[in-house]
Amino acid sequence: MLAALLGACVPGLSQAASPQAWPDNATDLVAAMHAGRLAPDSLVRRYRARIARTDAGPDGLHAILALNPDAVAQAAALARMRRVRGPLYGLPIVVKDNIETRDPLPTTAGSLALVGNLTHRDAPVIARLRAAGAIVLGKGNLSEWANFRSAHASSGWSAVGGLTRNPYDRARTACGSSAGSAVAVAAGLAMAAIGTETNGSITCPAAVNGIVGLKPTVGLVSRTFVVPISTSQDTPGPMTRTVRDAALLLGVMAGSDPVDPATADADRHRADYLAGLAPDALRGRRIGVMRFAQGKNPDLRAVFDTALARLRALGATLVEIGTFDAKTMGEAELTVLLSEFRAGVNAYLAQTPAAVKTRDLTALIAFDTEHADREMTWFGQDMFEKAVQAPTLSDPAYLTARTDARRLAGAAGIDAMLAHDRLDALVAPTIGPAWMTDPVLGDRPGDGTGAGTLAAVAGYPHLSVPMGRVRGLPVGLSFIGAAWSEPALLAMGYAYEQAGPVAPAAR
Template sequence: MAATLAVCAPGLSRAAPDSAAGLVADMHAGRLAPDDLVRRYSARIAQVDAGPGGLHAILALNPDAAQQAAALARMRRVPGPLYGLPIVVKDNIETRDDLPTTAGSLALAGNVSHRDAPVIALLRAAGAIVLGKANLSEWANFRSAHASSGWSAVGGLTHNPHDRARTACGSSAGSAVAVAAGLAPAAIGTETDGSITCPASVNGIVGLKPTVGLVSRSGIVPISASQDTAGPLTRTVRDAALLLGVIAGSDPDDPATAAADRHHADYLAGLRPDALRGRRIGVIRFAQGGNPDVRVLFEAALARLRDGGAILVDIPAFDSSAIDGPELTVLLSEFRAGLNAYLAHTPAAVTVRDLPALIAFNRAHADREMPWFGQDLFERAQDAPALSDPAYTTARDTARRLAGAQGIDAMLAHDHLDALVAPTIGPAWMTDPVLGDRPGDGTGAGSLAAVAGYPHLSVPMGQVRGLPVGLSFIGPAWSEATLLALGYGFEQASAPVQATAQAGDR
């Protein structure tokens, strides 16, 4: 197994050097300059990310980042809670910089909009600097059911820094690896079903998928209006709370966010070491999978929760298989509608204006776009029900009911629980471009939160033979403050444990 890369910007020697909150505090205090920090991270990217042996997490650096950082450094008044913080952005999110938003596809190579998505505008207003764009699973992993996570025609394959032969998961692969490998102190990813939490888990960092509607989706290449959301990927729970407090809020162009301002909270306020005390947490053992080492880690994590004062309640088994069909119908229908609307408003340099044109583009450029897997999901989306079709609306309502009211909500109602916990997913599997992703043993309950539109926080739980595994905290809609508090309490309880024994040794 390859050695784990350092996870700090070179030359920074203070405690927790890659903590976003710590870096911002240093810059506010004048101990560190924003332009110096940008230079250090840029050097780190050049050192470990680029070239044939690199991680390939970063698609492109922002050519104006150093200039923007220097301008901040010259300001007499130090602005914003993210003052001078370099952030990597997944390349399905528009920025005003001279960078295309490609979603990993050659078809969007000319998609230079020169406009910030609202989530990026909020980050800049808080003092953050867009350091660059991160690689991703092409089209956010919704082109083929046989895709390999972290691969795009634009950026190639993003590698897991803990073992380059294994997956970085997707679709926010580059965003997660950038944080895990010390290429940036924080990143923004997006999730439809697992695309923030899975990369966070297998790369050993914190990832938060917010409630759908807490964060604007405008200016983001879409998959599903029902399930899409942007969210933070960070080294610590405090950093995730810091970023969420900045990016949460309503957007008149995204009707799903109409209630966001009412539910926006002071996410940092509840981060106390004793946050677990007296909390009632449901244990989803049916989602722990079959890996014996993951089970050992999970039991150790449950012990840490109990030691912190949490009251644990086992949740009866729940069969989520009936959700899969309706969810796919929803994603296929909403993808076609959302993508056609997005492509219709891209710059003139983008020649594909709808899904049929995109399918034709991929066929014409199959040697570069489809060397490993095809576009079966695109083709199925072409034949999916329209949004006005009862087949779509029935599937949408069924999926939401099974995952929400009859799923997470019903589990939480059992003994008046505050949240649910389960392993996020098993250790990173071997990358296989021929057969695609093969995660295996059924670990995790994240799809329930994704389909319901509820928040899902993954924090590092420990490692299996050097490979990180995350612990998921799942709650009802708008419960981000609770989940972050619980995650922080768990994070502070002790350092993550290791599961290194062979299964036969126990």
């Protein structure tokens, strides 16, 4: 399927991106380059020009934190190679700026404290993408420190990159923390991006920007050289226009990494995610409907009901799930995140280049205080301050909280729901429509849901696909399953997507 023009995908964006039609998804872009109809270096130049027009400046989207100055040369060199070209040949991607790349770009996590963090190395997940032919177009803006600095933060804001704006309504949030990655894909600044998630940081921005986002099972994709929050919950994942594109990228990204113990079983569970995609993949499936996570917005509920009707029409059997108490799970999760963040960020900062002067969390807090006029213009660092006081990783309080969180979200949560009614997956709205950005009061989601938190705490996969619109704003449909169930979730999401355009706006 072709877009009328490259990037002409969101209301209000320029319709003059290219004098000819280009593919509007990553799979077809790669096919065009394999066939010689499109040169990788030409494509990179087109994207750079579009980014210059729509992303920078006071009225820009601010999705791209920094462009890779070597991207054109890398794309041209790739085109000259005569060996077999990979499955992502020539595909420009945006990488969230908490993931290291060997390009001449620092990995800042959005913080001024890390502007000297130029490591000249690829995270293993980036090495896999590059070996498959992908080009790092640039770094995506993000919620600073992946939204773990303050409970009162505005998603998508960082001291380095400013505020990422939602292309459907620039006064509204792009969510976070993978805000720039999501907006880059939604606004046609790239057809694919890499985000990271601890709890909602891929799926929420995917939903409110109208794209596909996949948080894989924790341990399917390496986290080495990714600025950490939680060893229990962190994972990179693909953000794309289509489910097929997400499957394409995941097939490259997945795999074991000897430096990341969580990935020990990744090679055993890695699959051919494209092979299982079929329009009839929902036929005969039993799907649990998480009513407790649908929110109270009547327009959102109406779009969700339309989505459920589509699932039935595609042959799925729906089973209602009414309640789930997430309070105790959430309390345990916070203890886990605070403890693991302190340990993880101390270890990460200790091995950064000498140009980075903040070598641990205490020094980082001092840095933000010293540079409060730039770092703490809108919100503080209360989460940092709590993390300094959190239990150590050997403390019984942490160990109990980790055990409780995993049990409540996994065995007593998702696993129990699936087993009780012999279900293949669970569905719910990913989150409500994008809320107004308020840097003074911080994020105020009007209709948060518990679906994503369950998958995040359990470490299980979570796929968000476009579900429809509420008063013109995109909302997503979540498919959640057991650990390592990515092949089934992608197949079901693909079948839903292929049934036709998503539901129209409720109003």
